[in-house]
Amino acid sequence: MVQVKNICCIGAGYVGGPTCAVIAYKCPHIKVNIVDVNPDRIAAWNSDKLPIYEPGLEEVVFDRRGKNLFFTTEVEAAVNEADLIFVSVNTPTKKNGMGAGFAADLAYVESATRGIASIAKSSKIVVEKSTVPCRTAESMRTILEANSTGDIRFDILSNPEFLAEGTAIKDLLNPDRVLIGALQTPEDRKAQEALVEVYANWVSTDRIITTNLWSSELSKLAANALLAQRISSINALSAICEATGAYVDEVAYACGCDKRIGPSFLKASVGFGGSCFQKDILNLVYLSEQLNLPEVAAYWKQVVDMNEYQKKRFVERIIKTLFHTITNKRIALFGFAFKKDTGDTRESAAITLCKHFIQEQATVHIYDPKVSDEQIFLELTEPGLLDNTEEVKKRVIITRSPYDASQDADAIVIATDWDEFKKLDYTRIYQTMHKPAFIFDGRLILDADKLQQIGFSVHTIGRPAI
Helix, strand or coil: CCCCEEEECCCCCCCCHHHHHHHHCCCCEEEEEEEEHHHHHHHHCCCCCCCCCCCHHHHHHHHHHHCEEEEEEEEEHHHHHHCEEEEEEECCCCCCCCCCCEEEEEEEEEEEHHHHHCCCCCCEEEEEECCCCHHHHHHHHHHHHHHCCCCCCCEEEEECCCCCCCCCCHHHHHCCCCCECCCHHHHHHHHHCCCCHHHCCCCCHHEEEEEEHHHHHHHHHHHHHHHHHHHHHHHHHHHHHHHHCCCCHHHHHHHCCCCCCCCCCCCCCCCCCCCCHHHHHHHHHHHHCCCHHHHHHHHHHHHHHHHHHHHHHHHHHHHHHCCCCCCCCCEEEEEECCCCCCCCCCCCCCHHHHHHHHHHCCCCECCCCCCCHHHHHHHHHHCCCCHHHHHHHHEEEEEHHHHHCCCCEEEEEEECCCCCHCCCHHHHHHCCCCCCCCEEECCCCCCCHHHHHHHCEEEECCCCCC
């Protein structure tokens, strides 16, 4: 069995950075190089302000950086030094061409694979860490084998991540499972065991699952699809609750007490976001269509459709409540990240809400404790054929506190479930707002009864208005 002494991770993003930092933290005898062609990103990883916000990440990186953890743009040297290479590059949804809007764009995966093949001067274990469609390893294997010599062997493994942003370090330090897939040849099984041994430095072997390569690839898409399905299911019920007088949080609790169902991912909200759920489900839809399974494709597509419907429904409720117009009204948007404890804004429900508010000619004052001004404007502007940067900057103001955001506001909209928003002085906020003062809780985190006693007109997702 190969003993892994040097690891290279290609891609210093949300997956590669935290994952390999924890490997270095838990395996001080293994040298870990995290490489990226973006010098600004690498410079940020080497600075005091890391490019990613995750609770606990700084402690892990600062403990090992410069010892057995290194961030570098020297791809060739890191690849040649490595026994095992993680490919952890971006796999965005295609915007153009065949499969646009659904299929994963594997250009970065192919580029990284060809780079490994051209650089490597010795045998390597190559590990898919990016979320990829089922059978991607087949194309990687074809490229590597076509460029290998008799002295160099490439073994390919699948090791998908199951991290939740906001708890990524906790998930990495104490994972509920580690999944490693391999082709069922003796050589590939040896490579699989080598990666098992790396994780076994801190993960119990009964939580390290070994499967065939294709099962591992599909399991990542399946896990995200099932989780998103639960969110869309409870959000569909939230619409019924608002119409009937039922409380969705009470319905979710009652259902979650059933051990066959369980409570996880039954929290109604304005919609799911993040880099994985929508992308992976659309990928699964495309895969199903390519396999001539239209009924399966339609089933999973409905999960995404319900998520979009939930956001649209929430916006319509706000506009109708504010006397059927929000033109020139001031909306305080609390939160822009897609969930608490992360600065990630990808597919955030706040983006959709904000764009609707701008289209309706409202002024939006945004407060988020971790998302930068630049990132907010990047998400809201659409340069190209229709450049709306000027309109966005006229309608959007980013504030330094929730109290600044709500000053003279007509309504507050809770878009992210930051704990900070539960602890605010809402009496103080109420006094500075236009009356009637409306609050729309899109994350089910506020005490509606207390807010009503203060004087707010309270509208909570999954509940009738108070």
